[in-house]
Amino acid sequence: MRTRIRESALPLLVLALLAAAPFLGFGEGWAMTLLARAMILAMAAVSLSFILGGAGLISLGHAAMLGFGAYAVVILDDAGITEAAVVVPVAVAAAASFALLTGAVAIRTSGVHFIMITLAFGQMAFFTAASLAGYGGDDGYTLYSRTSLGGTRWLEDRLVFHYACLGLLVLSLLLCRMLLASRFGRVLRAAKESSLRVRAVGFDPYPYRLVAYGIAGGIAGLAGVMLANATEFVAPSYIAWQRSGDLLFMVILGGVGSLHGAVLGALAFVLVEEWLGHITEHWRLIFGPLLILAVLFLRGGLAGLPAQLLGARNRG
Amino acid sequence: MSTQLLLVQALNGLQFGVLLFLVAAGLTLVFGVMDFINLAHGVQYMLGAYLGASFAAWTGGFWAGLVLALPVALACGLVLEVLVFRHLYDRDHLSQVLATFGVILFLNQALRAIWGTAPLQVPMPELLTGGITLMPGLQYPVYRLAILGAGLATAGLLWLLVERTRVGALVRAGATNAPMVAALGVDIRRLFMLVFGFGAMLAGFAGVMAAPILSVEPGMGDTVLILAFVVIVIGGIGSVRGAFLAALLVGLIETLGRSLMPDLMRLFLAPSPARQAGAAIASMLVYIAMAAILAVRPQGLFPVRTG
Numbered sequence: 001m002r003t004r005i006r007e008s009a010l011p012l013l014v015l016a017l018l019a020a021a022p023f024l025g026f027g028e029g030w031a032m033t034l035l036a037r038a039m040i041l042a043m044a045a046v047s048l049s050f051i052l053g054g055a056g057l058i059s060l061g062h063a064a065m066l067g068f069g070a071y072a073v074v075i076l077d078d079a080g081i082t083e084a085a086v087v088v089p090v091a092v093a094a095a096a097s098f099a100l101l102t103g104a105v106a107i108r109t110s111g112v113h114f115i116m117i118t119l120a121f122g123q124m125a126f127f128t129a130a131s132l133a134g135y136g137g138d139d140g141y142t143l144y145s146r147t148s149l150g151g152t153r154w155l156e157d158r159l160v161f162h163y164a165c166l167g168l169l170v171l172s173l174l175l176c177r178m179l180l181a182s183r184f185g186r187v188l189r190a191a192k193e194s195s196l197r198v199r200a201v202g203f204d205p206y207p208y209r210l211v212a213y214g215i216a217g218g219i220a221g222l223a224g225v226m227l228a229n230a231t232e233f234v235a236p237s238y239i240a241w242q243r244s245g246d247l248l249f250m251v252i253l254g255g256v257g258s259l260h261g262a263v264l265g266a267l268a269f270v271l272v273e274e275w276l277g278h279i280t281e282h283w284r285l286i287f288g289p290l291l292i293l294a295v296l297f298l299r300g301g302l303a304g305l306p307a308q309l310l311g312a313r314n315r316g
Numbered sequence: 317m318s319t320q321l322l323l324v325q326a327l328n329g330l331q332f333g334v335l336l337f338l339v340a341a342g343l344t345l346v347f348g349v350m351d352f353i354n355l356a357h358g359v360q361y362m363l364g365a366y367l368g369a370s371f372a373a374w375t376g377g378f379w380a381g382l383v384l385a386l387p388v389a390l391a392c393g394l395v396l397e398v399l400v401f402r403h404l405y406d407r408d409h410l411s412q413v414l415a416t417f418g419v420i421l422f423l424n425q426a427l428r429a430i431w432g433t434a435p436l437q438v439p440m441p442e443l444l445t446g447g448i449t450l451m452p453g454l455q456y457p458v459y460r461l462a463i464l465g466a467g468l469a470t471a472g473l474l475w476l477l478v479e480r481t482r483v484g485a486l487v488r489a490g491a492t493n494a495p496m497v498a499a500l501g502v503d504i505r506r507l508f509m510l511v512f513g514f515g516a517m518l519a520g521f522a523g524v525m526a527a528p529i530l531s532v533e534p535g536m537g538d539t540v541l542i543l544a545f546v547v548i549v550i551g552g553i554g555s556v557r558g559a560f561l562a563a564l565l566v567g568l569i570e571t572l573g574r575s576l577m578p579d580l581m582r583l584f585l586a587p588s589p590a591r592q593a594g595a596a597i598a599s600m601l602v603y604i605a606m607a608a609i610l611a612v613r614p615q616g617l618f619p620v621r622t623g
Contacts, residue, residue, distance in 0.1 A: 058410050105607045109614050112353050112409050112553065116545040117610065120603050123542050127599035133592050241542065245417040252414055282429045288422030295415040296403060 011260030039165040040226045042266035045250040047219035049262035050176040056192035061122025065217040067239030068095035069224020095221020103213035129236040140235025255301025264302045320454045333567025334467025338522035340544040340559045342515020348491030348554025355416040358541025360516045364523025365532045369436045378441035393516025428534045435531035491554040552616030573601040
C-alpha cells in the first residue's frame with residue numbers, strides 16, 4: 001500500500017501542478033500555449049508508452065496517428081463541420097483504423113523490422129498529406145475556427161482549453177493504466193517478456209498486440225484533434241518522421257517502465273525545446289547531443305531518477 | 317504516353333535505384349554484422365553531397381571534389397563510430413534509434429549553420445555534360461547514364477568483395493552468426509569498423525554523384541534514408557544481393573509511379589482530381605509494395621539469418 005502511494009505521488013503532483021498552473025503565474029498567453037502543447041504531446045506520448053512499455057512495440061511512426069486526427073479536423077472543417085460530437089469520433093476512428101490496417105502488416109514482423117515498417121508507413125502518411133493540394137498541401141491548412149462543443153465555442157476560451165487538455169490527458173493515463181492492469185494487459189506484458197512462453201500457455205499474442213496498437217492509435221488521434229485546435233493550423237510537418245522520433249524520445253526521457261514517465265518526458269521535452277530556442281536559433285546543435293547523452297546515461301528515465309539518486313546515496 | 321518517355325522514366329528509375337543501393341548497401345551490412353540500426357546513415361549521404369559541393373567549388377572541378385570528398389566522408393564516418401556508435405552496440409534497438417536520431421538532429425543543424433539553408437548548386441563535370449541519342453528522337457543526359465554506370469560498377473565490385481574475398485567471407489559469416497565468428501577468433505569489432513567506414517564512404521559517394529542533379533540541402537538525407545530502409549526490409553536485412561534487387565525495384569516503382577499514375581488516373585477521373593489522386597497514390601506506391609511483399613515474406617525477399 002505504501003509503495004503504491006509513493007508510486008502515485010509523483011504523477012499526482014505533476015498533474016496537480018498542471019491543474020494549478022494558470023493560477024501560479026503561468027496564466028499568460030504564451031505560457032498557456034506552451035502548457036497546452038506539452039499536455040497534448042504528453043497524451044500522444046502516453047499512448048506510445050502504452051504500446052512501447054506495455055507490449056514492446058517500438059513504433060517510429062506514431063506521429064502519423066496524430067496526423068490522422070489533425071487531418072480529420074481539417075477535412076471536416078473544410079466541409080463545414082466543426083461539432084465535436086462528430087469530429088472527435090471520426091478523428092479517433094480514422095486514426096485507429098489506420099493503426100489497425102498498418103499494424104496488421106507491421107505486427108507480423110518484430111524487432112528492427114517493426115521499427116522500419118512503422119517508419120515507412122509514417123512516411124507514407126506524410127507524403128500523402130503533403131500531396132493533398134485541396135487542403136493546403138505542403139503549406140498546411142488554417143482552420144476557420146476551433147471545434148465547437150454542442151454548438152458553443154467554449155474551446156476558444158484559454159482556460160477551458162487548458163482544462164480540456166488536462167482532462168483528456170488524465171483520461172488517457174487512466175485508460176492505459178487500467179488496460180495494462182487488466183487481463184488483456186497481462187497478456188501483453190507477458191508476451192513482451194517472452195512471446196514463446198505466452199504461446200505455450202495458449203495465447204496468440206498477435207490479436208492482443210494489434211488491438212493495443214489500434215487503441216494507442218485512437219488516443220493519439222484524439223491528441224491530434226487537440227493539437228489542430230491548439231494551433232488552429234495543420235501542416236504535413238506534424239506527421240514528419242522527426243515528430244515520431246520526438247515522441248519516442250519523450251517516452252524514453254521519462255522512463256519506459258511507467259506511463260506517467262511519458263508525461264514527465266513530454267513536459268521536459270517541450271520546456272527544454274522552448275528554452276533552447278530562446279538561447280540560439282541553432283538549438284538542435286545542443287538538443288541532439290543532449291538526446292545522445294540522455295540515452296547513454298539516463299537509463300531509467302526521469303521517472304527513475306529519484307530511485308537512481310537514492311540508490312547512489314544508499315550505496316555511497 | 318510514348319515509348320520514348322517510358323524508356324526515359326525507366327532509365328531514371330534505374331539510376332535512382334543504384335543511388336539507393338549505394339546507401340542501402342552500407343546500412344544492410346552494418347545491420348547484418350552488428351545488429352546495429354543506424355538512422356544517421358542518411359546523414360553520410362548528405363555529408364557526401366555537401367563535401368563534394370564544397371570541394372568542387374574550392375578546387376574548381378567536380379573530379380577533384382569527388383576525390384577529396386570520399387576520404388573525408390570516410391573519416392567523418394569513423395569519427396562518429398568512435399564518438400557515439402561504439403557505445404551503443406550492446407544496447408537495445410530503441411536506444412540505438414534514439415541516439416542516432418540525436419546525431420541526425422545535430423548534423424542536420426550543423427550543416428545548416430555552416431552552409432545555410434539555401435540549396436547548393438554543383439556544376440556537372442565538363443566531360444559528362446550534354447546528351448546522347450539512344451534511339452531516334454530520344455536524347456538522354458550523359459551524366460545520368462554515367463551515374464547508372466558508376467553505380468552498377470560499384471555494385472559489381474562490392475559483389476566481388478563480399479562473395480570472393482576473405483574479408484567478404486568474414487562479413488557474410490558475421491551477418492549470419494556474429495557470436496560464432498567472434499568465437500572463432502575474428503576481431504569482430506575491427507571487422508565492423510571496416511564495414512562501417514566502407515558503408516559510410518559508399519553513401520558519401522552516392523551523395524557526391526547525386527549532387528549535380530539534385531539540390532543539395534539540409535534534410536536531403538532523410539528521404540533517402542527512409543527509402544533505403546524500405547529497400548533493406550524488402551531485400552532481407554543483411555543481404556547485399558537482396559538490397560540490390562530491392563533498390564532497383566524501389567527506384568523503378570518510385571519514378572515510374574510518379575510519372576504514370578496521374579495519366580492512369582485520368583482514365584477514371586477528371587484532369588484536376590486525377591492529378592491530385594495520382595500524386596497521392598504515387599507517393600504511397602512504394603510503401604504499398606513493401607506491405608504486399610512483407611505480407612507474403614515477412615523476412616524480405618532474401619533472408620540471411622536462419623532461425
